[in-house]
């Protein structure tokens with residue numbers, strides 16, 4: 286079994302870390318909170334995945350974020366870890382969009398309509414603490430809802446690379462959640478006002494009303510005076526803009542999603558696994574990857590896991606076409622794909638936005654077309670050759686649709702007219718006279 290072999294390799298490589306992982310898993314497993322294997326086979330699966338993830342994060346951050354710290358953060362935040370599906374009876378208190386994750390309504394929404402392969406859900410535990418539940422769905426499951434049978438979405442749990450890609454992505458969602466003490470924050474770290482938009486850099490619940498977001502903004506100064514913690518979720522922000530979106534808020538979480546996926550792929554790269562789904566968030570991954578690399582990968586990732594507001598602020602402080610860079614690229618990603626054909630953005634070596642090749646190309650064509658249009662207009666005005674060529678073409682086209690006799694007559698007639706015209710010209714007034 287591949288997993289067992291990997292486990293013994295890792296045990297030889299770093300027995301101390303494996304011990305630490307086994308201890309963390311053991312506690313959660315006894316409480317029934319973490320699944321650690323599939324169908325009671327390869328009981329080392331979770332320890333192998335965890336070893337790969339936490340040791341890679343330590344490498345990626347050049348040892349700034351230690352493997353054991355990663356384990357602590359995951360154990361502390363990930364209250365539930367399910368392989369296959371949520372467990373009826375044990376997970377009923379976890380809700381998403383007001384639906385219990387063990388209900389048919391949840392299955393319908395997430396595994397039939399939205400095709401989720403996995404899900405990381407934030408919820409409140411019995412003591413009202415914010416926790417996360419992570420589930421990897423089994424794509425072999427079926428469900429009967431209202432008398433109709435459905436195949437449910439999920440991943441291939443027989444395929445280790447599918448499991449790795451999915452679980453590393455979901456764990457990174459946990460890694461990017463940070464509670465930052467107000468003593469370390471300024472007003473701008475939490476609320477950034479730019480033109481007619483106000484951005485909340487902290488990650489408040491997406492279910493709040495617009496008025497509740499506004500109340501939060503008016504209370505930021507009080508918040509900063511007290512001793513509180515503010516939640517951040519990667520580089521996600523919430524925009525309030527009464528003109529663009531009068532009744533609701535705009536979520537800017539797609540750049541952050543790219544960061545999550547980028548980090549998951551880096552982990553895959555370190556353990557020598559190929560990327561299972563290269564098209565997943567491909568554009569976001571490219572953009573965020575370039576930003577991280579431009580600022581030094583290890584340093585950027587450590588900041589991302591510990592002080593994400595610093596990355597948000599650095600991007601908000603850069604201007605691109607009268608907008609801040611973070612929301613310029615976020616707006617770009619949120620555009621429908623068809624519109625992205627006309628502009629492609631790249632991140633420069635120094636980390637700033639650059640117009641991509643396609644956009645440059647299109648601008649070049651636009652310039653040529655505009656130039657030609659201008660030329661054509663001028664030609665038409667002066668009745669010059671380009672305009673006459675069009676008449677010649679029309680005459681030619683007309684000649685094609687008539688019978689041969691008519692055509693001959695027509696040509697003869699045209700020749701007469703031409704001769705006449707020339708004669709007219711000849712007989713016209715001459716300055717030499």
Ligand SMILES: [Zn+2]
Nearest residue numbers: 454458542545
């Ligand atoms: Zn995600």
